[in-house]
Amino acid sequence: MMQIKRRPETALALAHSLPPAAAAAGEAETIIRVSDLSIVFDTAQGQVIAVDRVTFSVNRGEFVCIVGPSGCGKSTVLNTIAGLEVPYSGEVTVNGRLMQRPRPDVGMVFQQPHLFPWKSVRRNIAHGPRMLGKSRGEARAIADGLIEMIGLGRFADAYPHTLSGGMQQRVAIARALANQPRVLLMDEPFGALDAQTRSVMQDNLLELRERIDATVVFVTHDLDEAILLADRVLIMSAGPGRVLRDLGVNLPRPRSNAIMLDPAYIALKKDCLDLIRTEGRRAFDQSSAG
Amino acid sequence: MRRLNILIGALSIPLFLAAWEAIARSGIVNMVLFPPPSIVAVAVLEWVRSGQFFSDFGASLYRVVTGFTLGAIAGVTLGVLTGQFPLVSSLLSPLFHILRPIPPIAFVPIVILWFGLSEAGKLFLVFWGVFFTVWLSAHIGVQKVDRGLIRAALMLGTPRRQMLQEIVLLGALPYIVVGLRTAVSISFYTLVAAELAGAFSGIVYRIEIAQQNLQTGQVMGGLAALGLMSFVADRMFATVAERTVWWR
Known part of the structure; x- marks a missing residue:
């Protein structure tokens, strides 16, 4: 697996520059606000509450798992x-505007890469900019910059089915970044990868994160992954879905997988595990009793 | 073992022809009704030399190609519309589902009433046979497009028009291509009905005329020509299909 290369100094690089001074100085600017969110699904057994009055917010530039x-x-x-x-x-x-339908300032990476199988790597990444009205040349330049950034220069003209799962997911990340979203959402993006590839991808993402401006919300069921990547971890419980705890992760950056041996990391993980175990037992007792 | 298989495979048709020749000339069967391949070959040669073969072949090819093309265009267009828009589907799908199971050949009598023995009637029959198969495959193909691709495209700001043209149509293409390939053989099948119902040229028309004149060699030659034509069309289509949906 290749490492992410240093970012080329292009127009794209400027657009993806580090957070502005305001954010760096600690003046937190809320970008995502989830207020009292409930979601109910209709199933054959009747209505099921999937999400129960969840409230949290994410500041600009934050990485929340x-x-x-x-x-x-x-x-x-x-x-x-x-x-x-x-x-x-x-x-x-998001950004003060109600989310009612997908918007280009919010990008998403799914558990499966969902690349367009009939498009090359370059044209997959260029798809977003093209849809937003960029010229062929502009879209291509954006795509080439991102291909360089994810270290897939040799595969720009390759088609998705010829790439490994990890490479496909890197293309999916680049494709989501091509529209320069303010917010990047990631739904268990490494969940379908083998353990080795996953840890390389995590390190890649940590590096990438140092160089892009986007706020990231990353969903995972892997506690190690969450603590490794996040500034903050939201721990949720099942049935119905609620936020149990909102934990700050004050581990130094830049990080890598090596941090998992750090005593501060281990202490934090232990706290989380205790919480999850207590909650798990409560939910289990409740469902057994019912 | 593999070589033996290839060898036996190469012998399959010559052996069959030799057995046929032997049986036909043995006197067990009536040679007028069951002519040997050598007589069939002479009949075909005569057919080609007279120039009639080319006008017959041309007439049949024209009917199949035109009817298929029109049916395919209508089928894909309406299939994408009913697959994508529930309102259009509610309007048209019940009708199509009632008409589709009626064998196209059953429409021959009414086609003769409407169109007489004109070319239009023959094109209509081929069109009718092709349309429903292609419509259904396009309809199902559109509904089976990977939802993940659509969500990914939505997140990238793909407008409705591009969503339909790029993501939905290409996503449904593997299904559409299978439907089109099935429709190739259906178009030959309806061609037979159309030409038997009354025509002035065409390969099946020639078979029928030869039958009335007890030219059994010519009948068999016509069958061989039809089989070959259908086979080549299918192979050509398979090659084109493979290149169209190469990402599969």
Whole structure:
């Protein structure tokens, strides 16, 4: 697996520059606001509350991980921030505007790469800019810059089915970044990869994150992944989905997978595990009793 | 073992022809009704030499190609519309589902009433046979487009028009191509009905005339020509299809 290369100094590089001085100085600017969000699904067994009055906000430039067991509604929350799903009650705003449908300032990477199989790597990445009205040449320049950034220069003209799962997912990340979104949503993007590829991808993402301006909300069921990547971890519980705890991760950056041996990391992980275990037992007792 | 298979495969048709020749000339069967391949070959040669073969071949090819093309265009267009827009589907799908199971050949009598023995009637029959198969495959193809691709495209700001043209149409293409290939054989099948119902040229027309004149060699030659034509069309289509949906 290749490492992410140093960013080329192009127009794209300027557009993706580091957070502005205001954010760096600690004047937190809220970019995502999830208020009292509930989502109800209609199933054959009647209505099921998937997400129950979830409230949180994310500041500009933050990297927030939502972690929780499967079925806790974490992906549903993410889909609502994406505008792919509509709240049952409550609301989601991004950049002060209500999310009702997908918007180009919010990008998303899914668990599966979902690359367009009939398009080359370059044209997959150029798709977004083309749809937003950029000329062929501009879109190509943006794509080439991102291909360089994800270290797939040799594969610009390759088609998705010829790439490995990890490479496909890097293309999917580049494709989501091509529209220069303010917010990048990631729904278990490394969940389908093998353990080795996953840890390389995590390190790649940490590097990438140092060089882009986007705010990231990352959903995972892997606690290690969440602590490794995040500035903040939201721990959710299942049935119905609620936010149990909102934890700051004050580990130094830049980070890599090596941080998992750090005592501060281990202490934080232990706290989280205790919380999850207590909650898991409560949910289990409740379902057994019922 | 592999070589033996290839060898036996190469012998398959010559062996069949030799057995046929032997049986036809053995006196067990009536040679007028069951002529040997050598007589069939002479009949075909005569057919080609007289120039009639080319006008017959041309007439049949024209009917198949035109009817197929019109049916395919209408089928893909309406299939994409009913697949994508529930309102259009509610309006048209019940009708199509009622008409589709009626064998196209059953329409021969009414086609003769409407169109007489004109070319239009023959094109209509081929069109009718092709249309429903292609419509259904396009309709199902559109509904089976990977939802993940559509969500990804939505997140990238793809407008409705491009979504339909690029993502939905290409996503449905593997299904559409299978439908079109099935429709190739259906178009030959309806061609037979159309030409038997009354024509003035065409390969099946020639078979029918030869039958009335007890030219059994010519009948068999016509069958061989029709089979070859259908086979080549299918192979050509398979090659084109493979290149169209190469990403599969």
